[in-house]
Amino acid sequence: GAGVSQSPSNKVTEKGKDVELRCDPISGHTALYWYRQSLGQGLEFLIYFQGNSAPDKSGLPSDRFSAERTGGSVSTLTIQRTQQEDSAVYLCASSLDGGYPDTQYFGPGTRLTVL
Amino acid sequence: DAKTTQPPSMDCAEGRAANLPCNHSTISGNEYVYWYRQIHSQGPQYIIHGLKNNETNEMASLIITEDRKSSTLILPHATLRDTAVYYCIVRVRAETSGSRLTFGEGTQLTVNP
Numbered sequence: 436g437a438g439v440s441q442s443p444s445n446k447v448t449e450k451g452k453d454v455e456l457r458c459d460p461i462s463g464h465t466a467l468y469w470y471r472q473s474l475g476q477g478l479e480f481l482i483y484f485q486g487n488s489a490p491d492k493s494g495l496p497s498d499r500f501s502a503e504r505t506g507g508s509v510s511t512l513t514i515q516r517t518q519q520e521d522s523a524v525y526l527c528a529s530s531l532d533g534g535y536p537d538t539q540y541f542g543p544g545t546r547l548t549v550l
Numbered sequence: 551d552a553k554t555t556q557p558p559s560m561d562c563a564e565g566r567a568a569n570l571p572c573n574h575s576t577i578s579g580n581e582y583v584y585w586y587r588q589i590h591s592q593g594p595q596y597i598i599h600g601l602k603n604n605e606t607n608e609m610a611s612l613i614i615t616e617d618r619k620s621s622t623l624i625l626p627h628a629t630l631r632d633t634a635v636y637y638c639i640v641r642v643r644a645e646t647s648g649s650r651l652t653f654g655e656g657t658q659l660t661v662n663p
Binding site: 480494526535537540543 | 582584592593594595596599641649650651652653654
């Protein structure tokens with residue numbers, strides 16, 4: 436079946452612009468995660484959605500970052516007034532229900548470059 | 551999550567079995583061992599996970615020692631496309647749903663022709 440998809444695959448933007456990154460999780464998966472990965476670094480958790488529950492936003496690095504998940508499926512990560520330090524690969528993962536053990540399946544990522 | 555220790559790099563000849571070790575000596579009884587890999591410039595890929603028993607799927611086999619303090623991921627017939635960083639993760643049951651993943655340094659496996 437179809438895996439997690441993300442768009443765009445690459446995004447180059449100028450400092451100060453807003454960007455939107457999209458994630459389509461695996462059909463039927465109710466849990467959705469956003470991570471980012473800077474060059475040569477590990478995973479940095481950003482936000483977690485589970486069904487209709489309030490999202491866990493504890494990993495968002497600043498109030499310039501926000502995310503929403505409409506209809507319990509597609510999610511959009513928005514970065515306002517982008518900064519050069521926001522340059523990274525943004526990864527989306529989904530899992531069946533977030534319950535333990537929670538096997539997360541990742542998308543290919545969106546590579547964001549802020550000039 | 552319990553700390554894991556992996557060798558930083560390994561080499562394997564194409565067509566041979568690749569055996570990737572992982573030490574997790576502080577693992578608790580309710581913690582699963584997970585393996586992911588990340589091919590250059592791609593998103594992480596789930597490989598396999600296990601609790602106590604050995605596991606096998608279409609990608610790999612996972613051998614967990616009886617005391618659960620270490621495990622080995624086996625790729626039975628490595629191909630050039632298996633060249634990647636392999637991450638061994640021990641995951642504890644979270645009090646609430648949604649346990650975020652944390653990757654350590656992993657093992658860079660290079661499959662040579």
